[in-house]
Amino acid sequence: MSEVTILKIGGSVLTDKREEGKLNQDRITKIAKEIASSDVQNLILIHGAGSFGHPIAKKFGLDASGKQNYAGAALTHEMVKELNKIIVKELVEDGVAAMPVHPMSCAISSKGRLKEIMTAQIELMTDNDVVPVIHGDVVMDLEWGTSILSGDQIVLHLAQRLKAKRVGVGTDVDGVIDGEGRIIASITPKTFSNIKPLLTTPKSVDVTGEMSGKVSELVRLAKAGIQSYVFNASKKGNITAFLRGNIDFGTVIRSD
Numbered sequence: 001m002s003e004v005t006i007l008k009i010g011g012s013v014l015t016d017k018r019e020e021g022k023l024n025q026d027r028i029t030k031i032a033k034e035i036a037s038s039d040v041q042n043l044i045l046i047h048g049a050g051s052f053g054h055p056i057a058k059k060f061g062l063d064a065s066g067k068q069n070y071a072g073a074a075l076t077h078e079m080v081k082e083l084n085k086i087i088v089k090e091l092v093e094d095g096v097a098a099m100p101v102h103p104m105s106c107a108i109s110s111k112g113r114l115k116e117i118m119t120a121q122i123e124l125m126t127d128n129d130v131v132p133v134i135h136g137d138v139v140m141d142l143e144w145g146t147s148i149l150s151g152d153q154i155v156l157h158l159a160q161r162l163k164a165k166r167v168g169v170g171t172d173v174d175g176v177i178d179g180e181g182r183i184i185a186s187i188t189p190k191t192f193s194n195i196k197p198l199l200t201t202p203k204s205v206d207v208t209g210e211m212s213g214k215v216s217e218l219v220r221l222a223k224a225g226i227q228s229y230v231f232n233a234s235k236k237g238n239i240t241a242f243l244r245g246n247i248d249f250g251t252v253i254r255s256d
């Protein structure tokens with residue numbers, strides 16, 4: 001298979017995180033159009049859960065501690081699937097051959113860490129110019145019964161497994177921001193330990209750790225020799241620039 005580009009778009013971009021189950025339809029429309037007009041080959045799209053996943057997961061106690069509630073897990077899965085359906089539909093209407101991929105049906109975690117995700121169907125999709133649209137989800141867990149799987153972990157896993165040539169994580173801020181509101185231009189595994197304490201968001205509704213969780217996954221990826229970018233996906237033109245390899249904004253996470 002040819003080298004893939006992996007783009008994750010955060011739930012904070014696609015939904016209104018202040019209200020459960022509320023979309024940010026304008027952004028979804030804008031982003032789908034940018035993806036449709038970029039003509040990028042071998043794209044894998046991953047999206048976060050936003051207000052379709054985090055509030056409901058929190059309500060049922062499904063966080064990183066491994067607490068169990070199967071009915072709550074099923075309802076959370078249904079709700080993130082709903083967001084996925086809306087995004088796939090929007091892309092298809094704009095002429096992108098997009099197809100849903102639900103981790104609950106093809107991935108397994110252990111103590112909250114992704115162990116396995118079936119990639120044969122994802123590879124077949126990209127080989128056939130289809131864009132797989134994967135999402136943060138609830139998955140079966142070898143130790144805990146079920147656990148929350150963030151889209152950021154899926155980025156890490158697929159980028160390594162499929163040897164991605166370009167990896168980007170789009171958020172609703174201009175990159176990774178330091179304690180004084182400045183964009184951090186680059187992060188390496190060495191510099192991350194000093195930066196990490198600046199990124200935690202107390203009392204967040206986000207069950208997967210917001211920016212700190214995201215950058216931790218990307219630092220793991222950098223350790224494996226794959227560089228990635230965190231950038232503002234809600235600004236017009238940024239997704240197009242990333243997909244075309246013209247990114248000179250946001251934060252780069254690299255190995256040294």
Ligand code: IP8
Binds near residue numbers: 011057076136152207
């Ligand atoms: O928004 C979380 O995925 P993320 C998935 O990518 C759920 O962290 C179900 C909350």
